[in-house]
Amino acid sequence: MKPSHVCSLFAVVCSSAVSAESYVIGVEKLAFAPHYSIDAQGLYQGFARELFDLFAKTSGVELSYKVLPVEQLLPALLSGQVDFKYPDSETWAQEQKAGKSLSYSQGVVEYVDGVLVAPQRHGQPIEQITRLAMVNGWTPWGYQERINAGQIELTYSDDLRQMIRQALKKDTDGAYFNVVVATHYLDNIRARPGALIFDAQLPHNRGSFKLSTLKHAAFMQRFDRFLLDEQRAIAELKGRYRVEANLDSEHIGVEQWKLDFLERQKTREAGGS
Structure with a gap:
């Protein structure tokens, strides 16, 4: 060349x-x-x-x-x-x-943003939510009317870690956040799987x-x-x-082995009734 x-x-x-x-x-x-x-x-x-x-x-x-x-x-x-x-x-x-x-x-x-509550509070009506934990900058879609009426008090945190700690101490009735992210944090970082669970019966936002x-x-x-x-x-x-884990389920973000366990438990309960 x-x-x-x-x-x-x-x-x-x-x-x-x-x-x-x-x-x-x-x-x-x-x-x-x-x-x-x-x-x-x-x-x-x-x-x-x-x-x-x-x-x-x-x-x-x-x-x-x-x-x-x-x-x-x-x-x-x-x-x-x-x-x-x-x-x-x-x-x-x-x-x-x-x-x-x-x-x-x-x-x-x-994604789904919604309220995570302690298992014993799951299924309670929105009237039972009087204090809601939030991360600064988030908007609690579906709750603004009750907030404006003074029926829900917002408690703000700087980050997810602080907000989850607040909710686990039961300083609030629930925590509003991205459900998959909050569940991932509880399962893999905080090592408290199931300590807070998403309540699909409460207002939540999909996008x-x-x-x-x-x-x-x-x-x-x-x-x-x-x-x-x-x-x-x-x-x-x-x-x-697992960024879209079970988004069409009441068990959003829950790992598959836990879903299998819940399904077996449900089957046993049905068989005993």
């Missing part, structure tokens, strides 16, 4: 490297496993990280993650400091987004986490196509991280 050809090939390779698409996803500095969390080195990890890494690999783009406190994340998106925000939803922070033309992906993962952007609407179409084309791989990721 002639030297000129070598130089031309080198120029093409360099040009491709320089022109590779590169984007920054703004993510929450929050312990929100199994969806996502930040490790001791400050690196983003969990289901969401693996999902976005898979998208980068299959689409040929370069993605980096900018970890920010939750309250700084939306301003960073609106000011152009990051290209995308995750998670997001059309229903969140609507006042801050007023006048901004944000684009959203299809739902990445489904989906989405990717949002202010400037890259065309990119979002590619991401939506990825969600469709890679359904099998994404379903495997969801199953491994």
Whole structure:
């Protein structure tokens, strides 16, 4: 090969490297496993990280993650400091987004936010909820009318750990949070499985986490196509991280062996009646 050809090939390779698409996803500095969390080195990890890494690999783009406190994340998106925000939803922070033309992906993962109570309180009517534990920044959908009427008092905590401790001490009648995340924390970190359980009879909110952007609407179409084309791989990721564990069940987030035990118990009780 002639030297000129070598130089031309080198120029093409360099040009491709320089022109590779590169984007920054703004993510929450929050312990929100199994969806996502930040490790001791400050690196983003969990289901969401693996999902976005898979998208980068299959689409040929370069993605980096900018970890920010939750309250700084939306301003960073609106000011152009990051290209995308995750998670997001059309229903969140609507006042801050007023006048901004944000684009959203299809739902990445489904979630349920609701009240977790002590097992002995399960099934009690909403009138029995007079004090509700919350993490700062959360909105207790379905409870606002009773809060405004002074029938429910909110007790705020800085994080999930503090809120769960408060609820376990019975300082409150229940704790409002993402059900899968709270259950994961109780099972795997606090080592108190079943100490608080989701009460599906109380008001709760269903939705989906989405990717949002202010400037890259065309990119979002590619991401939506990825969600469709890679359904099998994404379903495997969801199953491994249990981010949608039993969302259509009263036992949201409960591990399968516990469900099997409850089913056997129910069968024995039916046989003895």
